[in-house]
Amino acid sequence: MAPTDPKKAAEPAKTEGPPQLSDVKELIDASTFEQILEMDDDDDRDFSKGIVYGFFDQAENTFNKIEKAIKDKKLDELSSLGHFLKGSSATLGLTNVKDGCEKIQHYGAGKDETGAVDEPDDEVSLKNIDTTLKEVKVEYAKVENFLRRLYGEDIKPVEEEAKETKETKETKEAKPKAESKDSK
Amino acid sequence: MEGQTSNPPGNSSDFVRKLYKMLEDPSYASIVRWGDDGDSFVVLECEKFTKTILPKHFKHSNFASFVRQLNKYDFHKVRQNNEENGQSPYGQNAWEFKHPEFRMNNKESLDNIRRKAPAPRKQAQNNDDLVPTQQIDLLNQQIVAQQQQIQHLSDRYAQLTVDHQLMLQEVMRVQKTVLNHENVIHQVMTYLLSVDARQRRDSKAVTFQSQGGSTMSPSQVGAVDDEPSSPLQQASKLLNDMNAEIQFNLPGMDSMNDPQKAAPPPTVVSTPTMDAAARNGAVRPPTTAAPTPALVYPKMGGELEPVVYPVGATNGIDPMYSEHVNNVPYPMPAKPEIESSDARRQYPDNRKKSTNVDPGWMRSPQILLVEDDATCRQIGGKFLYSFSCVIDTAFDGLEAVNKIQGGSKYDLILMDIIMPNLDGVSACHLIRQFDRTPIIAMTSNIRSDDIQLYFQHGMDDVLPKPFTRKSLLDMLEKHLVHLKAMSQGMEAPPAGAAVTMAAQTSATQSIKEDSSPGQSPAGSMSNWQSPGQFQNMQAVQPTMPPVQGQYVAAAPAAYTVDQNGVQYPAATPVAVPAAGTPVRPPHRRQMSDMSGAAENPNMAKRQRMYPQPQPMMAVQAGRPG
Numbered sequence: 001m002a003p004t005d006p007k008k009a010a011e012p013a014k015t016e017g018p019p020q021l022s023d024v025k026e027l028i029d030a031s032t033f034e035q036i037l038e039m040d041d042d043d044d045r046d047f048s049k050g051i052v053y054g055f056f057d058q059a060e061n062t063f064n065k066i067e068k069a070i071k072d073k074k075l076d077e078l079s080s081l082g083h084f085l086k087g088s089s090a091t092l093g094l095t096n097v098k099d100g101c102e103k104i105q106h107y108g109a110g111k112d113e114t115g116a117v118d119e120p121d122d123e124v125s126l127k128n129i130d131t132t133l134k135e136v137k138v139e140y141a142k143v144e145n146f147l148r149r150l151y152g153e154d155i156k157p158v159e160e161e162a163k164e165t166k167e168t169k170e171t172k173e174a175k176p177k178a179e180s181k182d183s184k
Numbered sequence: 185m186e187g188q189t190s191n192p193p194g195n196s197s198d199f200v201r202k203l204y205k206m207l208e209d210p211s212y213a214s215i216v217r218w219g220d221d222g223d224s225f226v227v228l229e230c231e232k233f234t235k236t237i238l239p240k241h242f243k244h245s246n247f248a249s250f251v252r253q254l255n256k257y258d259f260h261k262v263r264q265n266n267e268e269n270g271q272s273p274y275g276q277n278a279w280e281f282k283h284p285e286f287r288m289n290n291k292e293s294l295d296n297i298r299r300k301a302p303a304p305r306k307q308a309q310n311n312d313d314l315v316p317t318q319q320i321d322l323l324n325q326q327i328v329a330q331q332q333q334i335q336h337l338s339d340r341y342a343q344l345t346v347d348h349q350l351m352l353q354e355v356m357r358v359q360k361t362v363l364n365h366e367n368v369i370h371q372v373m374t375y376l377l378s379v380d381a382r383q384r385r386d387s388k389a390v391t392f393q394s395q396g397g398s399t400m401s402p403s404q405v406g407a408v409d410d411e412p413s414s415p416l417q418q419a420s421k422l423l424n425d426m427n428a429e430i431q432f433n434l435p436g437m438d439s440m441n442d443p444q445k446a447a448p449p450p451t452v453v454s455t456p457t458m459d460a461a462a463r464n465g466a467v468r469p470p471t472t473a474a475p476t477p478a479l480v481y482p483k484m485g486g487e488l489e490p491v492v493y494p495v496g497a498t499n500g501i502d503p504m505y506s507e508h509v510n511n512v513p514y515p516m517p518a519k520p521e522i523e524s525s526d527a528r529r530q531y532p533d534n535r536k537k538s539t540n541v542d543p544g545w546m547r548s549p550q551i552l553l554v555e556d557d558a559t560c561r562q563i564g565g566k567f568l569y570s571f572s573c574v575i576d577t578a579f580d581g582l583e584a585v586n587k588i589q590g591g592s593k594y595d596l597i598l599m600d601i602i603m604p605n606l607d608g609v610s611a612c613h614l615i616r617q618f619d620r621t622p623i624i625a626m627t628s629n630i631r632s633d634d635i636q637l638y639f640q641h642g643m644d645d646v647l648p649k650p651f652t653r654k655s656l657l658d659m660l661e662k663h664l665v666h667l668k669a670m671s672q673g674m675e676a677p678p679a680g681a682a683v684t685m686a687a688q689t690s691a692t693q694s695i696k697e698d699s700s701p702g703q704s705p706a707g708s709m710s711n712w713q714s715p716g717q718f719q720n721m722q723a724v725q726p727t728m729p730p731v732q733g734q735y736v737a738a739a740p741a742a743y744t745v746d747q748n749g750v751q752y753p754a755a756t757p758v759a760v761p762a763a764g765t766p767v768r769p770p771h772r773r774q775m776s777d778m779s780g781a782a783e784n785p786n787m788a789k790r791q792r793m794y795p796q797p798q799p800m801m802a803v804q805a806g807r808p809g
Contacts, residue, residue, distance in 0.1 A: 031652075032650060032652065035567075035652060035653045036563055036566075038653075039563070039566045039567070039570060047562075047566060050562070051559055051562050051563060054558055054559060054562070055559050058557075058558065058559060080602065083602055083628075084556075084557060084602075086628065087557045087559075087560055087600075087628065087649060087650075088557045088558075088559035088560060090628065090649060090650035091557075091559050091560045091563055091649070091650045091651075092559065092563075093650070
């Protein structure tokens, strides 16, 4: 396969098949994400990849801003940051991230996590946001990992589930692009 | 000398005499003298001549003036290159002048030397003076006149611009109204078609049973539906159940609550529009105006929601739905797994196709996408691009307002709501001060009070986020009908009404599958309006005797519009045969004659349609009446 790539040779354990959207149903809404993939040209994935990687930057920036806003106790800002990331994650179909962001938005607005009930105590809201942010980051990490693999990055999957799948496809690791196309 | 000067002044000019006198002076011979042949004179030393002799005799020292004067009297310079050797015999710098009458020792002939055409010359001089002033006056007048004209034109232009704007607004308003109406109709159609599709299948199974008695069929259909294989089927089942109940409950039509109890809320989430439409058709009594379909909600127990949208009910169909699910702004992810997978199964082909399908614009729509989130902007832009739209983007409301204000023209504006600097609602409010381009709110904040706010500030519609490719296309087709070819215009709206969710897409799809040519939305549509429609109505009527009374009360106006003039209570000649015991067969023949479509499906359709057309008719009649 890729003798020129020492990393790959060194990590034969990572034997997951090509990343499949169906493997991460709970993470990514497939129909939403697929309609973005459909917008790719036939021979490359530049468009969707650009979007997804742009989202990574966006998400990490936003996480940083949220952490800072938590320190500064700026609930308004937290709400709008939550809203912001909610929008883009929802557009990509990243269900769990979106849900978490929505909670942050509600907490920031001084509500409970559904946005229906007022939460008068700002400290409680901040604490909720802090907790939720951690959850969101976990979800985000899963999604990020999956997406990076989808776009051919050579990293270990976060979740074990994909690990045991078809060893035969390991040989294809060298050509992640073609592979992910096949997987479609 | 004296004699010379005493010559009558009119006969010879001072200049010529002075010239002659000057040449008589031998002391000038080295500077100016008669030519060798005596028929010309030569200025040998131009410089000296100018400096010493000219002042003495002509009171100036300008050789050029002297030459000009000579020319006036028709002296001509003798060209040096006329000489054989190309060289003046008097030296290189010599000026030789001659005049036929100017000869040495011939003073008399001087009288014949006169200024050349003095009179014309003078006139010309006058003209030179006159023409400019006259022309300037003229030009000035022209300029003033033109300025006035320009002023007039620009006034007129401003006036026309205002008029045009007003007209445009008026047209937009009318257009919107038309679209709203169209949408209502299409939505009803969508509902009907879905029911039809379902029933067609069902009626295949229970064909003859249903012939036995129409009141039976719904329940039987319901029974057949038991396998909930797809969301469509679930929805259809729901609809069928409702229909059934309605049919059973028809006598007590005013109690609209009953059918609604039958509607399981969960399904409502995944198929909002159809559900709403269904409820609309099912529940709405003839007394309810057609354009308030979505207002009836099962959980409300039939209590009518207040109209949320100032603009017109159809605008709010989707939002209304989302209002129902109030705190579930992202209905799509929430849809049951089975739905998505099912949708997918039917999807790929179609979707892949649709990726490349040109929506059929007459020209590329110009879309302004106002969105602060790069991800949404990119994807939205890409989707729009795939619909053959020309896209411009703005980062926030401020930029959008500036673009519109700067004179950019768009066919549609997609506007995010929450943006930095200037939010979408404020931006829309500003734009509405001078522009009527349709503005679609693109947002996940779709609670009823949010939406009400959007519409209050002049937005035309709401596209819930996250939008899908399809929901976006539907929105475009809904608001850019005028850019589409007619046939597509007819087909688009049903799709547009049909929703945003994948599950619904599948529904729409099966609808389309089932709509053979004869039953296409457009086709059915025209059926409704055709006289034959009423035969259908009548034909069906006998099967539902209990309802007749109500219809009599509600719809007479509608039916009088019909040329058939045949009205309900099956008493009329036409209806009577149909009302006979073998109710079905004659009907079918009638219908197949009219529509040319398959008998059973049509049968089913008509049957299902039954409750629906009534309100439609009532509404249509209500306006003329």
